[in-house]
Amino acid sequence: MEKRGRRSFLEIATAFIGGLISLAAGIPLIGFAISPAFKKGESKWVDLGLADRLKNSRFRKVDYTFTAKDGWVKATKKRSVYVTDAGNGEWRVFSRTCSHLGCLVRWDAEKESFLCPCHGAIFDKTGVVVAGPPPEPLQKLQTKVEAGILYVKET
Amino acid sequence: MRQFLNERLPLEAFSAHLRKPLPKHINLLFSFGSLAMFLLLLQAATGAFLAFYYSPSPEHAYNAVTYISTEVPFGAFVRGLHHWGASAMVIIVVLHLLRVVLYSSYKAPRELTWIFGVLLLLIVLGFGFTGYLLPWDEKAYWATVVGVEIASTAPGLGDFVAKVLRGGTEIGAVTLSRFYALHTIWLPWLVFGLVGAHLFFVRYYGSSGTPKNTPEDMEAGKPFYPHQVFEDVVGMLILFIVLAVVALFVPVPLEDVADPTNADYDPRPEWYFLFLFQLLKYFQGPFEVIGTFIIPTVGMLLLLFLPFLDRSERAVLWKRPIALTVTSVSVIGIVVLTILGGTSKKLETQETAQPTEAIQGAVTPATEIEQVEEGEEVFDFQLTEEEIEGAVEVEESQ
Numbered sequence: 001m002e003k004r005g006r007r008s009f010l011e012i013a014t015a016f017i018g019g020l021i022s023l024a025a026g027i028p029l030i031g032f033a034i035s036p037a038f039k040k041g042e043s044k045w046v047d048l049g050l051a052d053r054l055k056n057s058r059f060r061k062v063d064y065t066f067t068a069k070d071g072w073v074k075a076t077k078k079r080s081v082y083v084t085d086a087g088n089g090e091w092r093v094f095s096r097t098c099s100h101l102g103c104l105v106r107w108d109a110e111k112e113s114f115l116c117p118c119h120g121a122i123f124d125k126t127g128v129v130v131a132g133p134p135p136e137p138l139q140k141l142q143t144k145v146e147a148g149i150l151y152v153k154e155t
Numbered sequence: 156m157r158q159f160l161n162e163r164l165p166l167e168a169f170s171a172h173l174r175k176p177l178p179k180h181i182n183l184l185f186s187f188g189s190l191a192m193f194l195l196l197l198q199a200a201t202g203a204f205l206a207f208y209y210s211p212s213p214e215h216a217y218n219a220v221t222y223i224s225t226e227v228p229f230g231a232f233v234r235g236l237h238h239w240g241a242s243a244m245v246i247i248v249v250l251h252l253l254r255v256v257l258y259s260s261y262k263a264p265r266e267l268t269w270i271f272g273v274l275l276l277l278i279v280l281g282f283g284f285t286g287y288l289l290p291w292d293e294k295a296y297w298a299t300v301v302g303v304e305i306a307s308t309a310p311g312l313g314d315f316v317a318k319v320l321r322g323g324t325e326i327g328a329v330t331l332s333r334f335y336a337l338h339t340i341w342l343p344w345l346v347f348g349l350v351g352a353h354l355f356f357v358r359y360y361g362s363s364g365t366p367k368n369t370p371e372d373m374e375a376g377k378p379f380y381p382h383q384v385f386e387d388v389v390g391m392l393i394l395f396i397v398l399a400v401v402a403l404f405v406p407v408p409l410e411d412v413a414d415p416t417n418a419d420y421d422p423r424p425e426w427y428f429l430f431l432f433q434l435l436k437y438f439q440g441p442f443e444v445i446g447t448f449i450i451p452t453v454g455m456l457l458l459l460f461l462p463f464l465d466r467s468e469r470a471v472l473w474k475r476p477i478a479l480t481v482t483s484v485s486v487i488g489i490v491v492l493t494i495l496g497g498t499s500k501k502l503e504t505q506e507t508a509q510p511t512e513a514i515q516g517a518v519t520p521a522t523e524i525e526q527v528e529e530g531e532e533v534f535d536f537q538l539t540e541e542e543i544e545g546a547v548e549v550e551e552s553q
Contacts, residue, residue: 147549
């Protein structure tokens with residue numbers, strides 16, 4: 001009976017110490033791996049060009065670049081947006097990334113819609129979903145004009 | 156659940172196997188094998204996680220390691236565990252080997268267990284050698300230059316082996332890439348295969364016990380589980396605490412980024428290769444090959460085939476005069492050479508020649524995301540920094 005009690009104690013103690021080591025090693029390791037999920041992205045204003053040159057009642061596809069930290073690399077990132085001025089100093093700048101699964105939408109001037117090539121999503125010229133699976137409208141980027149230059153907020 | 160598993164798996168037989176009694180007179184020295192196994196798992200886990208943030212290219216490796224050490228939460232700790240764990244592994248594996256020699260546990264029928272164990276020692280050293288190139292700092296670069304040059308002195312195939320190791324005629328991107336592949340894919344596959352075989356032999360032949368054990372003693376000790384396993388996990392806990400404290404308080408060295416033109420750098424290998432580093436100083440000119448190839452190879456072959464060379468009766472080391480002499484001389488020799496290598500004076504003469512023009516440095520290429528499809532007109536009105544400053548100045552002056 002005594003032997004059995006000792007054996008049972010050793011089994012529990014072995015499992016406890018094993019669990020303790022696993023936790024002590026596992027928590028930092030998992031924290032190390034998942035830490036990017038808790039990292040706040042930096043937002044910055046990026047210039048698109050002189051507002052006067054960008055003025056257009058129709059959507060234009062505009063590419064721009066900016067530098068951002070990508071892990072240990074200072075990378076030049078390239079982005080593409082659709083830009084139009086809605087008059088009265090209001091700018092509409094839409095991200096081309098479909099709000100469904102991240103494919104790039106295309107502007108169809110005839111249909112006055114943004115079409116997604118992946119799952120058939122359609123957004124109207126205000127970015128609202130007209131058809132297809134996206135749960136949200138197209139992302140409208142924050143804009144500002146300073147010294148005649150149009151900026152978008154890159155997050 | 157238990158019943159479900161019992162009906163499908165031989166759990167009872169497995170449990171009975173684990174609870175088989177060990178020989179009498181098993182002591183704490185018999186835990187070194189389990190500690191080595193624990194360190195192997197710890198190295199595998201920390202290494203697998205470090206790989207999340209590592210990039211094996213000369214442009215990225217050093218910055219990636221700096222990033223791990225300085226910016227990733229727990230990064231310095233995880234890298235510390237991996238770095239100091241490697242040193243602990245060498246120490247524990249050598250102590251494990253010495254325990255086997257002490258009790259002459261390598262003798263029949265356990266020759267295969269021994270041979271696979273010696274192969275595992277070589278793999279551990281291989282992990283060390285391929286691992287410390289990865290941070291791509293001065294030490295990494297120059298120790299690898301010297302290490303590969305040592306391999307090149309092997310008669311016949313030396314030059315070929317060196318070129319294969321480097322992936323060319325000099326250390327560079329291809330070398331780093333293949334050392335990374337060796338360190339993270341090839342050696343782990345090999346080590347798990349060899350550990351599997353080693354453990355199979357350990358369980359198949361049973362623990363050797365000590366020479367004191369009579370045949371009746373061999374199954375008269377405490378059961379492996381939970382008694383021996385409990386002692387092993389206590390050892391693992393102590394080892395982990397020591398490693399964790401060292402990882403927390405002793406920063407892992409990271410020297411300047413590798414510079415193939417730095418003539419002022421005094422290359423020194425990791426401490427566990429210092430004996431070899433020191434040995435090479437005593438063999439000069441045509442005798443170089445004795446230090447670089449003949450002594451290490453003959454030493455390894457003698458170690459590998461020790462069970463077939465030592466035909467004496469099983470007894471504790473101090474009752475085997477020849478084995479005692481050879482072991483003592485080898486251990487003392489390696490320790491003395493390591494100390495001499497570690498304390499040897501570095502060259503005091505600095506480069507005095509006219510400095511060269513700075514050569515082009517490593518440029519980190521920018522990553523670009525190609526998102527432009529054909530057939531669509533793209534506008535790019537983005538301004539240069541000078542143009543933006545100009546526009547701002549104009550507005551401020553108005």
